Amino acid sequence: MFNKILIANRGEIAVRIARACRQMGILAVAVYSDVDKEALHVRSSDEAYHIGPSPAAESYLRGDKIIQVALEAGCEAIHPGYGFLSENAAFARAVTDARLVWIGPPPEAIDLMGSKIDSKLLAQRLGVPTVPGYNGEDQSAERLTEEANRIGYPVLIKASAGGGGKGMRVVRDSASMAESVQAAQREALSAFGDAAVLLEKYLERPRHIEVQVLGDNFGKLVHLGERECSIQRRHQKVLEESPSPIVTPEMREQITTWALSLAKAAGYTNAGTVEFIYQDGQFYFLEMNTRLQVEHPVTEEATGIDLVTAQIRIAAGEALWFRQEDVRLDKHGIEVRLYAEDPEHEFLPSTGKIAHFSCPRGVRLDTGYTAGDWIPQYYDPQIAKLIVSGKDRTDAVNAIAFALGESKIEGPRTNLDFLRWLVSFPEFRAGNLSTNFIDEYYSPGALALAPAPVVIGAGALLALCWRKPPANQTGSPFQAGGWRQAGQAIMASPVVSGVEYRCVFSAQAGKPGCWQVSASHGADEVYTGQVSLSFGDLERRRARRVGGVLQLQLDGEAAEYVMPFLFTADGRDGVLDFGSQSFAFEQAPALSTERLNPAVHLKNEDTLESPMPGKVLKVLIAEGEQVEESQPLLIIEAMKMEFVVRAPHDGTVATIHYPEGSQVAVGDVLAEMKK
Ligand code: ADP
Numbered sequence: 001m002f003n004k005i006l007i008a009n010r011g012e013i014a015v016r017i018a019r020a021c022r023q024m025g026i027l028a029v030a031v032y033s034d035v036d037k038e039a040l041h042v043r044s045s046d047e048a049y050h051i052g053p054s055p056a057a058e059s060y061l062r063g064d065k066i067i068q069v070a071l072e073a074g075c076e077a078i079h080p081g082y083g084f085l086s087e088n089a090a091f092a093r094a095v096t097d098a099r100l101v102w103i104g105p106p107p108e109a110i111d112l113m114g115s116k117i118d119s120k121l122l123a124q125r126l127g128v129p130t131v132p133g134y135n136g137e138d139q140s141a142e143r144l145t146e147e148a149n150r151i152g153y154p155v156l157i158k159a160s161a162g163g164g165g166k167g168m169r170v171v172r173d174s175a176s177m178a179e180s181v182q183a184a185q186r187e188a189l190s191a192f193g194d195a196a197v198l199l200e201k202y203l204e205r206p207r208h209i210e211v212q213v214l215g216d217n218f219g220k221l222v223h224l225g226e227r228e229c230s231i232q233r234r235h236q237k238v239l240e241e242s243p244s245p246i247v248t249p250e251m252r253e254q255i256t257t258w259a260l261s262l263a264k265a266a267g268y269t270n271a272g273t274v275e276f277i278y279q280d281g282q283f284y285f286l287e288m289n290t291r292l293q294v295e296h297p298v299t300e301e302a303t304g305i306d307l308v309t310a311q312i313r314i315a316a317g318e319a320l321w322f323r324q325e326d327v328r329l330d331k332h333g334i335e336v337r338l339y340a341e342d343p344e345h346e347f348l349p350s351t352g353k354i355a356h357f358s359c360p361r362g363v364r365l366d367t368g369y370t371a372g373d374w375i376p377q378y379y380d381p382q383i384a385k386l387i388v389s390g391k392d393r394t395d396a397v398n399a400i401a402f403a404l405g406e407s408k409i410e411g412p413r414t415n416l417d418f419l420r421w422l423v424s425f426p427e428f429r430a431g432n433l434s435t436n437f438i439d440e441y442y443s444p445g446a447l448a449l450a451p452a453p454v455v456i457g458a459g460a461l462l463a464l465c466w467r468k469p470p471a472n473q474t475g476s477p478f479q480a481g482g483w484r485q486a487g488q489a490i491m492a493s494p495v496v497s498g499v500e501y502r503c504v505f506s507a508q509a510g511k512p513g514c515w516q517v518s519a520s521h522g523a524d525e526v527y528t529g530q531v532s533l534s535f536g537d538l539e540r541r542r543a544r545r546v547g548g549v550l551q552l553q554l555d556g557e558a559a560e561y562v563m564p565f566l567f568t569a570d571g572r573d574g575v576l577d578f579g580s581q582s583f584a585f586e587q588a589p590a591l592s593t594e595r596l597n598p599a600v601h602l603k604n605e606d607t608l609e610s611p612m613p614g615k616v617l618k619v620l621i622a623e624g625e626q627v628e629e630s631q632p633l634l635i636i637e638a639m640k641m642e643f644v645v646r647a648p649h650d651g652t653v654a655t656i657h658y659p660e661g662s663q664v665a666v667g668d669v670l671a672e673m674k675k
Contacts, residue, residue, distance in 0.1 A: 007079050009079075010041050012382065018044045031049050032050055033052055033054045067100065092106075106269060116158060120198070152201065160196040206277040209227070214272075215270065216314050241396070297364065301332075301389035304330065334399070335387045339414065340352070352411050352412035386403050397423060454563070457576050459505070493588035514532045550565055565577070615664070621653050623655060
């Protein structure tokens with residue numbers, strides 16, 4: 001067995017591999033980029049080496065540097081994880097040329113199966129069904145259009161060297177074919193260095209079902225059953241399970257036989273996945289992934305076989321220690337991927353510091369981050385995976401719903417609420433899945449909204465209750481209305497039970513305690529109209545909390561809502577009772593660069609870089625102006641959110657590079673300061 005392994009990856013998978021090493025008494029060596037200096041994968045390893053700047057191309061994709069580190073650190077093998085260099089045959093060859101062991105399949109198998117065209121040809125030779133399509137050499141727009149007309153629309157154009165759901169386009173008619181072909185080829189060339197595309201009939205409601213295989217270096221190959229990964233957004237998986245709710249023993253026999261024949265023909269060893277799509281009773285081979293998959297834990301839960309330690313044992317030269325008939329899908333495993341992304345805004349990635357992160361005991365948490373860590377903008381926005389198992393699917397679905405309900409994460413926007421919605425949605429519970437599930441059933445408004453009085457009450461407590469009155473006015477800060485100017489609008493962004501709202505309160509002239517209120521969630525209106533509000537007598541409670549009773553009446557309604565509340569004395573969060581229900585609420589994190597990695601927007605002390613691609617919405621200062629530390633300088637609108645770029649220190653604004661309305665890219669220098 002090895003003494004020391006280098007893990008050429010980051011995030012949860014690097015942490016996961018380091019754990020496997022520890023279990024096996026092997027030393028784990030991490031590599032890291034600038035931004036990952038203190039990342040969890042570094043903290044979880046025995047040794048760690050810096051390999052370059054934050055962009056992946058200059059660090060985690062620098063195969064030469066990684067091999068050099070492995071040699072200098074005295075490692076005997078390299079585990080590539082998934083993504084980055086894991087399916088790079090040239091890197092696998094360079095590793096073996098350096099007399100290190102590659103923990104993965106032979107480079108020839110990566111070459112063959114890494115090409116969607118070549119692997120499809122192999123499948124066709126072996127009689128494994130493939131999606132009707134065209135994967136020929138003639139790449140002219142005329143020929144591809146002709147073939148698309150033959151296949152019938154809609155047609156999917158795929159990059160042969162593509163992956164991760166990238167480089168795919170659906171074309172719905174002949175007229176737009178030529179233009180789409182050219183765009184797809186351009187994209188494929190720039191993203192994957194290979195312009196070749198293939199065509200496939202686009203299936204409208206398929207399911208994604210894949211088979212895990214494992215082979216040793218002595219010709220023995222087994223399968224570990226299937227996983228279903230149909231829940232996807234942008235062709236990327238969000239929730240996976242094993243076994244699939246629709247696969248019968250006969251279907252399993254069929255697809256695993258196909259998977260093993262493909263793996264055998266490719267000379268495959270170590271762990272790999274043969275992917276199929278399924279529609280109307282028919283399976284079609286999609287591609288083979290020649291590496292460990294993100295979703296491997298559901299197979300581990302279902303079979304009890306640890307795939308990462310198995311990979312290491314196989315690479316170290318051990319023969320497979322179990323037979324096919326020993327592999328049983330005894331349990332049902334489910335994994336959900338927790339992403340830093342905004343389901344309300346097309347699942348766009350977000351970044352930021354994790355203020356709090358917890359999940360209940362007994363749930364397997366494969367995470368790349370803990371509370372206090374930053375999620376950098378350079379890599380995949382996956383934070384962690386929650387994995388559960390149960391004796392059957394119902395049991396596992398209940399377990400994951402419980403796990404998600406009890407988990408808490410604060411800081412960046414995440415898909416936690418979306419995942420909660422997903423696992424409680426009736427069609428999901430019934431196992432009626434397809435890769436279009438999210439598009440079909442989910443709309444941002446699908447997340448249950450809190451009742452209007454609760455939203456307004458939480459907004460009022462945050463915005464009106466704790467603000468200090470202006471210096472020339474007297475009165476308690478816990479008094480709404482009295483000292484307000486009529487017409488003055490006050491905004492609040494309460495997060496109630498995890499969903500963010502926006503409330504605007506305008507005081508009404510001559511009517512103390514009466515406000516014009518507009519409350520909304522994204523584009524959805526929660527309430528617009530007049531509201532009378534009073535906070536009653538407030539009592540200080542233990543643990544720096546203030547308690548009281550909020551009375552609230554909506555315009556035109558006879559009933560008055562009486563809602564007891566508890567509120568922290570710093571005015572940031574609390575609990576509001578509405579009937580028999582209690583609603584937790586908190587102030588939404590400020591829309592400012594504090595939510596971003598500070599290393600991202602400061603090249604050096606005086607250079608302010610744009611943290612996001614976006615538009616300069618407002619320039620709040622002029623050149624030559626004196627500013628104080630953390631004074632807002634510019635507002636960038638990015639990913640439909642506003643970011644305030646603040647002064648890093650006291651000083652003078654030397655130059656402003658972009659006027660209002662300019663488009664900026666990540667890293668563009670927005671302004672420069674002088675001390
Ligand atoms: P990648 O290598 O980028 O992951 P895949 O070929 O594995 O690409 O496909 C990823 C996803 O794209 C599938 O899970 C499925 O949702 C969708 N997809 C791929 N091919 C088709 C097709 N012919 N029809 C419909 N959806 C498809």
